[in-house]
Amino acid sequence: GNLTRQAGEDVGSYAIQQGTLALNSNYNLTFIGSNLTITPRTLTVTADNKVKTYGDPNPALTASYSGFVNGDTDTVLSGAPALSTAATATSGVGSYPITVGAGTLSAANYSFAFVNGALTINKAMLTVTADDKSKVYGSANPTFTASYTGFVNGQTLATSGVTGTPALTTTVTASSPAGTYAITAAAGGLVSPNYSFAVVNGTLTVNKAVLTVTAANTSRIYGAANPTFTASYSGFVNGQSLATSGVTGTPALTTTANASSPVGTYPITAALGTLSSANYSFTFVNGTLTINKATLTITANNVSKTYGNTYTFSTACASVDCSVTGLGGGDTIASVTLTSTGAPAGALVGSYPIITGTGFTFGSGSLSNYNVVYVNGVLDTVLSGAPALSTAATATSGVGSYPITVGAGTLSAANYSFAFVNGALTINKAMLTVTADDKSKDYGSANPTFTASYTGFVNGQTLATSGVTGTPALTTTVTASSPAGTYAITAAAGGLVSPNYSFAVVNGTLTVNKAVLTVTAANTSRIYGAANPTFTASYSGFVNGQSLATSGVTGTPALTTTAQVTLSASVQDPSVGGGTVSAATVTFTDLLTGKVLASGVKVSPVANTSSHTGTANTIVTLSTGQYGAQEYLIEVTLNGSYKNEQQTTACGPTLLPCDSPAYQAAHPVVTVMIPATKYTMQGSGALTPLSEAAGVYGLGTASYTAGFNYTSKGTNTQGKMELIIVQTDGTYYQ
Structure with missing residues (x-):
């Protein structure tokens, strides 16, 4: 058998019992019991290791448990261990023990063993930012500095224990062009027990240097x-x-002064113009344009006169007597005074000074703009009489060189004798203009004979008497197949020759006219009452072997026939005591073309009626159109003793209906369509005859009567007639 014990697993003392233990029949069993003691199990309480950054508050301290048995967890515990550390928010970087003790911790079945933990304080991150800097192109770099962010515990750089300086560098030199560059930051010599370092680059801006343009x-x-x-x-x-700086372009240098600006000083304004530079900006200093006085020189020209004559000086300058240099600004000299003791007729042969300094006046200008210099001239009194000059050449002399013979004539001088040298008169050729005469021909025909006309003969000559021989060359690019149009007849001298004439040529024009094509309507026939057949035509007159298909002729001819139409208007004067209508005439006008079809048609009184009623009848020939239909819009107007007045009132939805007899009576227009479908106007939709229209409908005849009523002389007509008339051949006329 087996021993048993008292039930229970918690800490405590439990009896050991005999249970099923027994002996065989040969023995007697005496059982002496004992106790089973369950002691507490040791539970290890370990302080959890923690990490924080320098300057941060301590994290919450926690512990871990190991050694649970029988499926127990921390739920069998009550209270909490005591956890503490000497580290604070200001404690430096390092490792600090986390001490763990029993605190209020208890458990029925466990005793406790404690293991301390560690709080590790890591360095805080300090951001070192290179400060942005600027400098001018060409200058030395500025001293670089840095800013710090991220201090804790109210520290500053001075109190933080940070020593050393960061490394702040750039690639920029004094010759680096204008632009932006990085200032590279690194930890350099920075050292701190409690901080590590993150660096942020800065920017160095190189500004353009200022270039002064004067x-x-x-x-x-x-x-x-x-x-x-x-x-x-x-x-x-x-x-x-300037040559090596990279500056391009030129400044704009301007002034308000122009050639007519008076003496004085004027600013020369400097501006950017086309100047450009990557590394320089520009400032400008104006200059000064000084306009100084011009030197005005008035010179008396050397002249001569014949003894015994009086010499009168011109007051103009410039002239034969005077010349001027140095005028500017559009200035002019109005007059100058020149004097000489040799000017009177009695002055003896000799040389006399011409004095200029006695005065002048400006036409325009000012003396303030000039320094005036006067230069005297000389008047020589020398010759009297004139040489004898002659030549054998006349107006009819031919081209060539003819001597001009010189002799003493009446020449005399007290101090001179004379030697004579003959001259030459050169007669050049006259210019004869040869003009190609304009010609014309029909397309397809041979070119006509070209001719020319001549202008410019002298001495009463003609082509026959001028000595001109040969003929001009007259040519064209035109052939028999050249299309209609205008072409040049090119003229050249060709074989023309003349001892006394040279030649200028003028082209002419060859006009190629269209050839005449005869279009003949083909004869045809139809039976009475049938519609007209399709009309055709034949063509004759093609040239250059062409036919209708190859000639370039397009379209078709209009082939029409005509119809005799009787136009009739009924006229009535219903006024009391009205005059006879026989004094009136009627005009029929096609409003589509403006053509008067018949005018002055007499109104004949109707038999067995008063003289106030009559009809006007006339027969006109109207075209039926190329395709057997033609529209006419015919207006009937009354003349003679009666006056038509056009109605001015409008029609519409809120006015008189446009199809009402009262409105239509004011617009006496009859429309004729040759031919038309009954009750239909081609191109205009349905035609509705007026139920109240005045007049008589005629059937089976081409004539009709239309009545227009007048209330009195000089007033508007009072009726309108639109008619469909059946011809005996079955066609309809409206």
Whole structure:
């Protein structure tokens, strides 16, 4: 058998019992019991390791448990262990013990063993940012500095224990072009027990250097054109000059002064113009244009006169007696006074000074703009009489050179003798204009004979008497197949020859007219009462072997026939005591073309009626159109003793209906369609005869009567007639 024990697993003392233990029949069993003691099991309580950043508050301290048995968990525990550390928010970087004790921790079946943990404080992150800086192109780099963010515990750089400086560098040198560049930040010599470092780059902006552009001072004299303006440059860096600086373009240098500006000083304004530079900006300094006085020289020209004559000086300058230099700005000299003791008729042969300094006046201009210089001239009194000059050439002399013979004639001089040298009169050829005569021909025909006309003969000559021989060359590009149009007849001298004439040629024009094509309507026939057949035509007159298919002729001819139509109007004067209508006439007009079909048609009184009623009848020939139909819009107007007045009132939804007899009576128009379908107007839709229209409908005849009533002389008509008339051949006329 087996021993048993008292039930229970918790800590405590439990009796050991005999249970099923027994002996065989040969023994007596005496059982002495004992106790089973269950002692508490040791549970290890370990403080969890923790990590924090320098300056942060301590994290919550926790513990872990190991050693549970029988499926137990921390739910069998009550209370909590005591967890503590000496570290605070200001504790430096390092490892600090987390001490664990029993605290209020208890458990029925467990005792506790404690294992301390550690709180590790890591360095805080300090951000070191390179400060943005700027400098001017060509200058040395500025001192780089940095800013710090991320201090904890109220610290600053001075109190944080951070030592050393960051490394702040750039690739920029004094010669680096304008632009933006990185200032690269690194930890460099920075050291801290409690901080690590993150770096942020900054920006170094290289601004353009300022280049001073100074307009150069310059000068000119009054009246002269402005000189070319120039400028100087200052402010180059890095040992550069204009040529090596990369500056392109030129400044705009302008002034308000022009050639007519008076003496004085004027600003030369400097501006950007086309100047451009990657590394320089520009500032401008104006210059000065000084306009100085011009030198005005008035010179008496050397002249001569024949002894015994009086010499009268011209007051104009310039003239044969006077010349002027140095005028500017559009100035003119109005008059100048010249004097000489040799001018009177009694002055003896000799040389006399011409004095200029006695005065002049401006036509336009001002003396303030000039320094005036006077230059005297000389008047020589020398000759009397004239030489004898002659030549054998006349107006009819031919081309060539003819001597001009010179002799003493009446020449005399007290101090001179004479030697004579003959001259020559050269007669050049006259210009004869040869013009190709304009010609014309029909398309397909041979070119006509070209001729020319001549103009420019002299001395009463003609082509027959001028000595001109040969013929001009007259040509064209036209052939028999050249299309209709205008073409040049090119003229050239060709074989023309003349001892006394040269030749200028003028082209003519060859007009190729259209050839005449005869279009003949083919005869045809039909039976009475049938519709007209389709009309056809034949063509004759093609040239160059062409036919209708190859000739370029397009379209078709209009082939029409005509119909005799009787137009009739009934006229009535219902006024009391009205005059006879026989004094009236009627005009029929086609409003579509404006053509008057018949005018002055007499009104004949109707038999067995008063003289106030009559009819006007006339027969007209109207075309039936190319396709057997033609529309006519015929207006009937009354003349003679009666007057038509057009109604001016409108029609419409809120006015008189446009198809009402009262409105239509004011517009006496009869429409004729040849031929038309009964009760239908081609191209205009349905035609509804007026139920109240005045007049008589005629059937079986082409004539009809239309009545137009007048209330009195000079007033509007009072009726309108639209008719469908059946012809005996079965066609309809409206």
